[in-house]
Amino acid sequence: MAHTGNQIMNGWFSEICPMWPGMALSVEIEKTLVSTASPYQQIDLYQTRSYGKMLVLDGIIQLTERDEFAYHEMMAHVPLFAHPCPERVLVIGGGDGGTLREAARHKEIRILDICEIDGMVIDISKQYLPEVACGFDDPRVCVHIRDGNLFLDEHPDTYDVIIVDSSDPIGPGEALFEKPFYEKLKRALKPGGLVAAQGESVFIHQETVSRLFSIVKSLFDTRAYASITVPSYPGGTIGICLGSLGVALTQPSRTIPDAMQKHLKYYSEQVHKAAFALPRFAKTLLEQS
Ligand code: JA2
Numbered sequence: 032m033a034h035t036g037n038q039i040m041n042g043w044f045s046e047i048c049p050m051w052p053g054m055a056l057s058v059e060i061e062k063t064l065v066s067t068a069s070p071y072q073q074i075d076l077y078q079t080r081s082y083g084k085m086l087v088l089d090g091i092i093q094l095t096e097r098d099e100f101a102y103h104e105m106m107a108h109v110p111l112f113a114h115p116c117p118e119r120v121l122v123i124g125g126g127d128g129g130t131l132r133e134a135a136r137h138k139e140i141r142i143l144d145i146c147e148i149d150g151m152v153i154d155i156s157k158q159y160l161p162e163v164a165c166g167f168d169d170p171r172v173c174v175h176i177r178d179g180n181l182f183l184d185e186h187p188d189t190y191d192v193i194i195v196d197s198s199d200p201i202g203p204g205e206a207l208f209e210k211p212f213y214e215k216l217k218r219a220l221k222p223g224g225l226v227a228a229q230g231e232s233v234f235i236h237q238e239t240v241s242r243l244f245s246i247v248k249s250l251f252d253t254r255a256y257a258s259i260t261v262p263s264y265p266g267g268t269i270g271i272c273l274g275s276l277g278v279a280l281t282q283p284s285r286t287i288p289d290a291m292q293k294h295l296k297y298y299s300e301q302v303h304k305a306a307f308a309l310p311r312f313a314k315t316l317l318e319q320s
Pocket of ligand 1: 265
């Protein structure tokens, strides 16, 4: 189901979605820069008053220039620092390039594949969000415009780390929240590999989080859930759902190189550990999933 109705009133964009009924996040808009439909979804890009440019897919905020660093640093560095030596890495989704930009800071990586279903998201990000899409410039990056499910079928026993940087489970991201997809992720991992997925919010998507975590629990012996503060996502927090084939997840296994330290605005060794400390209700929800 897509949400492509006009959500702009008096210069304010409101993110209205049945996944979070009865609430909306509003952002003041100065200008619409792009409004177009791809074969998969409606793509809008706005100049906002105080959050820089903002990418919206099917009416849902995917990133703003002001706070994208929080989500992208955590989506990349939590799984990549948990792994002792990530050489072959796959990002599924993430067509804006921000997760790639952060992943590319890891010199251990030899091949950095990205499988994004919608090439238009990549093209628009390269044109309008160069400081995010610069992730595509790294020579180790190999772009595959494909369905993630089909791509995984062709890559058994291939990856040390897979990052699922998906949109919400409505529209093209839907299949990425289902058990068959997680079975394929597991098959695509090398021994000792791990997967990290966009895990929604424990405050407002309890059913989605619970279902996702129960899938990960049924397939991975080691699993964990981290949370990130991102003002422009609903409720101001978003989670990372992780599962591994034996590798510990809740602390970094390598030290952060000095050359990387100076680029980081959110991730640190302390933040890595702290992100897994969850409020009581969330801990209970995940234990009961
Ligand atoms: N942003 C994206 C993406 C996939 C492609 C392009 C941009 C995200 N995944 C994160 C979205 C989080 C949505 C929270 N409601």
